[in-house]
Amino acid sequence: MTGKTARLIFWVGTLTSAAIFLWQTYDFHMQTPRLTHTDKLTEQVVAGKKVWHKYNCNDCHTILGFGGYYAPDMTKAFYRLGENNIASIVQHPDVMYKNSFRKMPQLGVSETETRQLVSFLRWVGDIENRHWPPQDEKFVQAYRLRESQPEKLDKVHLVLQACGGCHTFENQGRNVGGDLTTIANRIPYDRQTLINYMINPQSVRPGVAMPPQDVSPQTAAIIADFILSLKSTKEVNK
Amino acid sequence: MLIEYQSQRVSLWYFRLALVLFILQVIMGLWLSINYAFTLPQDLVNVFPFSTAREIHTNVLVAWMLLGFMGGTYYILPPECGRDLYSPKIAYAQLVIFVAAAVTAVIGFLFGWTRGKPLLEIPFPLNGLIVVAALLFIANVAMTIIQSKQKSALQWMLLGGVTFLAVMYLFGMPFYKNLNTDYYYWWWVIHLWVEGAWEVVTASIVAYIIMRVTGVDRKVVEKWLYVETGLFLFTGIVGTGHHYYWIGAPDYWIWWGGIFSALEPLPIVLMVVDTWMHVRERRNPIVNPLTWYYIIGLAIYHLVGAGLWGFMHTLPPINYYTHGSQITVSHGHLAFFGAYALLNLTIFYFAMPRLKGINKYQDRLGKWGFWITTIGMFVLGLVFGIAGILQTYLERFLDIGYSTAHLTMMFWFRVAFGVGLVFLAGVVITVYHLFTIKPSSIPAPEPVVTPASNI
Ligand code: HEM
Ligand code: HEM
Ligand SMILES: [Fe+2]
Numbered sequence: 001m002t003g004k005t006a007r008l009i010f011w012v013g014t015l016t017s018a019a020i021f022l023w024q025t026y027d028f029h030m031q032t033p034r035l036t037h038t039d040k041l042t043e044q045v046v047a048g049k050k051v052w053h054k055y056n057c058n059d060c061h062t063i064l065g066f067g068g069y070y071a072p073d074m075t076k077a078f079y080r081l082g083e084n085n086i087a088s089i090v091q092h093p094d095v096m097y098k099n100s101f102r103k104m105p106q107l108g109v110s111e112t113e114t115r116q117l118v119s120f121l122r123w124v125g126d127i128e129n130r131h132w133p134p135q136d137e138k139f140v141q142a143y144r145l146r147e148s149q150p151e152k153l154d155k156v157h158l159v160l161q162a163c164g165g166c167h168t169f170e171n172q173g174r175n176v177g178g179d180l181t182t183i184a185n186r187i188p189y190d191r192q193t194l195i196n197y198m199i200n201p202q203s204v205r206p207g208v209a210m211p212p213q214d215v216s217p218q219t220a221a222i223i224a225d226f227i228l229s230l231k232s233t234k235e236v237n238k
Numbered sequence: 239m240l241i242e243y244q245s246q247r248v249s250l251w252y253f254r255l256a257l258v259l260f261i262l263q264v265i266m267g268l269w270l271s272i273n274y275a276f277t278l279p280q281d282l283v284n285v286f287p288f289s290t291a292r293e294i295h296t297n298v299l300v301a302w303m304l305l306g307f308m309g310g311t312y313y314i315l316p317p318e319c320g321r322d323l324y325s326p327k328i329a330y331a332q333l334v335i336f337v338a339a340a341v342t343a344v345i346g347f348l349f350g351w352t353r354g355k356p357l358l359e360i361p362f363p364l365n366g367l368i369v370v371a372a373l374l375f376i377a378n379v380a381m382t383i384i385q386s387k388q389k390s391a392l393q394w395m396l397l398g399g400v401t402f403l404a405v406m407y408l409f410g411m412p413f414y415k416n417l418n419t420d421y422y423y424w425w426w427v428i429h430l431w432v433e434g435a436w437e438v439v440t441a442s443i444v445a446y447i448i449m450r451v452t453g454v455d456r457k458v459v460e461k462w463l464y465v466e467t468g469l470f471l472f473t474g475i476v477g478t479g480h481h482y483y484w485i486g487a488p489d490y491w492i493w494w495g496g497i498f499s500a501l502e503p504l505p506i507v508l509m510v511v512d513t514w515m516h517v518r519e520r521r522n523p524i525v526n527p528l529t530w531y532y533i534i535g536l537a538i539y540h541l542v543g544a545g546l547w548g549f550m551h552t553l554p555p556i557n558y559y560t561h562g563s564q565i566t567v568s569h570g571h572l573a574f575f576g577a578y579a580l581l582n583l584t585i586f587y588f589a590m591p592r593l594k595g596i597n598k599y600q601d602r603l604g605k606w607g608f609w610i611t612t613i614g615m616f617v618l619g620l621v622f623g624i625a626g627i628l629q630t631y632l633e634r635f636l637d638i639g640y641s642t643a644h645l646t647m648m649f650w651f652r653v654a655f656g657v658g659l660v661f662l663a664g665v666v667i668t669v670y671h672l673f674t675i676k677p678s679s680i681p682a683p684e685p686v687v688t689p690a691s692n693i
């Protein structure tokens with residue numbers, strides 16, 4: 001090979017790749033509004049992104065798979081946890097992770113900032129990113145189904161979607177507030193009290209740590225039936 | 239005299255500071271592994287969270303890498319240009335600004351002063367200082383080259399590489415409202431650095447060192463340099479797409495990113511081949527075997543950490559499961575260490591003895607350092623890799639939940655901590671050896687061709 005050929009390889013290689021890349025960058029900007037729903041990218045979402053940066057969440061949690069790998073990915077966190085759970089975790093990590101083997105720091109995020117963060121995460125969850133991460137896809141599906149037709153949804157999925165952020169069932173979900181089967185066998189409530197409890201825990205048991213759940217009365221009813229059914233199975237078994 | 243120009247001396251302070259930061263970086267790495275290995279008390283986590291330690295670990299890493307590149311450039315430029323640096327004063331001023339910004343940044347992190355953007359956390363005012371330092375550096379390099387009577391391809395490649403590096407940094411600085419656009423340009427910094435600009439700088443510096451120590455003809459070395467950098471940039475630029483699979487980018491990235499990035503190991507293979515050929519065809523005898531360990535170690539480790547480990551998870555169907563997991567960490571460590579930590583150590587072992595007027599140095603301790611760090615990091619990479627395979631298999635493939643998957647990690651990070659301690663010992667030995675390097679009592683073999691005949 002002559003020196004001239006070598007130089008040619010350098011220039012042709014570099015310039016073709018750069019040209020393709022720049023064209024793709026142009027196209028990326030053209031398509032981003034569709035793929036990330038920029039019409040829903042409100043001031044509130046941007047404020048949430050600033051909160052996300054301010055507390056350096058991204059150096060423990062990945063988002064879109066980037067960042068620190070110490071804590072769960074946040075891309076679909078809105079679907080996995082829901083608004084209330086996110087708020088409780090962000091504001092009281094010491095309580096939420098009391099029994100966890102990994103701790104989240106108390107960051108001092110304010111009430112307003114928490115709302116902004118939730119809006120940001122809700123918007124991020126809608127980015128059309130080919131269903132990544134794989135493990136959270138079930139939560140996205142469950143959320144979408146729950147929104148449209150609660151009756152037809154596989155009950156376990158529904159319950160875990162709503163309660164799995166703090167309760168476990170058959171080893172699924174996060175154990176902060178106890179296992180649902182254990183709870184079912186402990187509680188003395190009837191169906192309606194249980195529904196009230198979910199929607200506003202303080203109304204039934206003042207002082208309890210569980211936050212109010214953002215579920216419709218119909219969904220709450222399905223969950224209540226499910227939990228009460230766990231109780232009866234146990235008794236029958238005995 | 240072993241150095242031809244007085245102004246080459248400015249590089250010594252770059253190297254010394256880089257080595258000190260290297261130790262600090264590794265200590266932070268150990269602290270990170272403790273965070274994984276044990277349950278820490280909430281009160282400690284509140285004041286010194288993982289996130290803060292991680293930004294120190296990674297920013298200090300980047301800082302010492304850049305110090306090594308800049309020092310290395312200042313060291314090789316005068317003999318390559320046949321004249322002193324344009325201005326040693328600028329070189330020192332730039333060093334002071336850069337280090338002041340880096341130190342302030344680390345202290346700021348401890349108090350929560352951060353941009354909260356992974357790997358690029360340095361707040362805006364300090365970024366301003368870094369830009370000033372970079373501009374001074376590039377101006378100094380450019381003026382030295384422009385005013386020199388000797389022109390070479392290597393000079394221009396080096397200048398091109400550092401300019402490319404500096405320009406890419408700018409894309410990480412604005413605030414982007416849209417998260418996907420934010421990460422799109424984040425990779426212009428991270429990816430186009432490690433798989434673009436830094437490769438160009440590496441190829442140029444390695445070409446220079448090999449030419450110097452082997453006495454191989456300049457024409458041959460520069461031909462390889464053109465082909466390698468050409469292939470690096472051809473595959474690496476469009477290869478950026480291997481980070482755009484899951485960020486909400488158009489579908490064709492799956493193909494363009496997958497195919498181009500799968501070709502990225504090719505130029506690295508070429509680098510191994512040409513290093514090997516130049517060693518075999520060397521015209522000068524080997525004076526310092528340890529410098530050679532580093533040159534060859536760099537070539538092979540670069541291929542393993544970046545080429546092999548990178549290739550393993552670059553194809554979309556695999557990356558879907560491995561993306562953002564401990565497998566990424568495994569690759570990040572082996573690649574950064576294999577390509578850039580070893581490049582810097584190669585530069586230090588080439589330049590530091592000469593700066594002290596030593597031709598042949600005592601290398602017994604340094605050899606221990608070499609073997610402990612290289613093997614230590616390889617084992618560390620394997621441990622991260624095992625943790626990563628378990629994580630992806632349990633969490634993403636079997637889908638049995640985050641907690642269960644991550645509980646297994648406590649064990650593997652205890653192992654990582656142990657291995658990390660050994661690695662740290664190797665780093666301390668290496669740094670100590672470089673700081674106290676002494677002439678060997680064994681006479682050095684006479685060179686056959688003088689370096690000047692290459693120019
Ligand atoms: C005792 C040695 C070391 C240990 C135990 C260690 C440990 C760690 C840990 C636990 C992380 C965080 C991963 C996460 O976010 O979950 C990390 C990140 C990182 N470390 Fe180290 N480290 C060590 C040395 C090094 C060295 C020598 C280098 C480079 C030459 C390096 C480069 C990096 C990089 C680039 C990251 C970011 C990785 C990414 O974003 O994927 N580390 N390290
Ligand atoms: C010396 C060169 C290289 C260095 C220093 C390097 C370093 C890194 C680092 C630190 C990351 C993690 C970034 C983050 O998310 O925080 C990364 C990611 C990645 N690298 Fe490299 N890399 C190099 C070369 C390569 C090559 C040649 C390939 C492909 C053949 C490659 C493939 C990848 C892929 C696919 C990812 C994304 C992993 C994921 O999806 O999480 N890398 N690299
Ligand atoms: Fe990359």
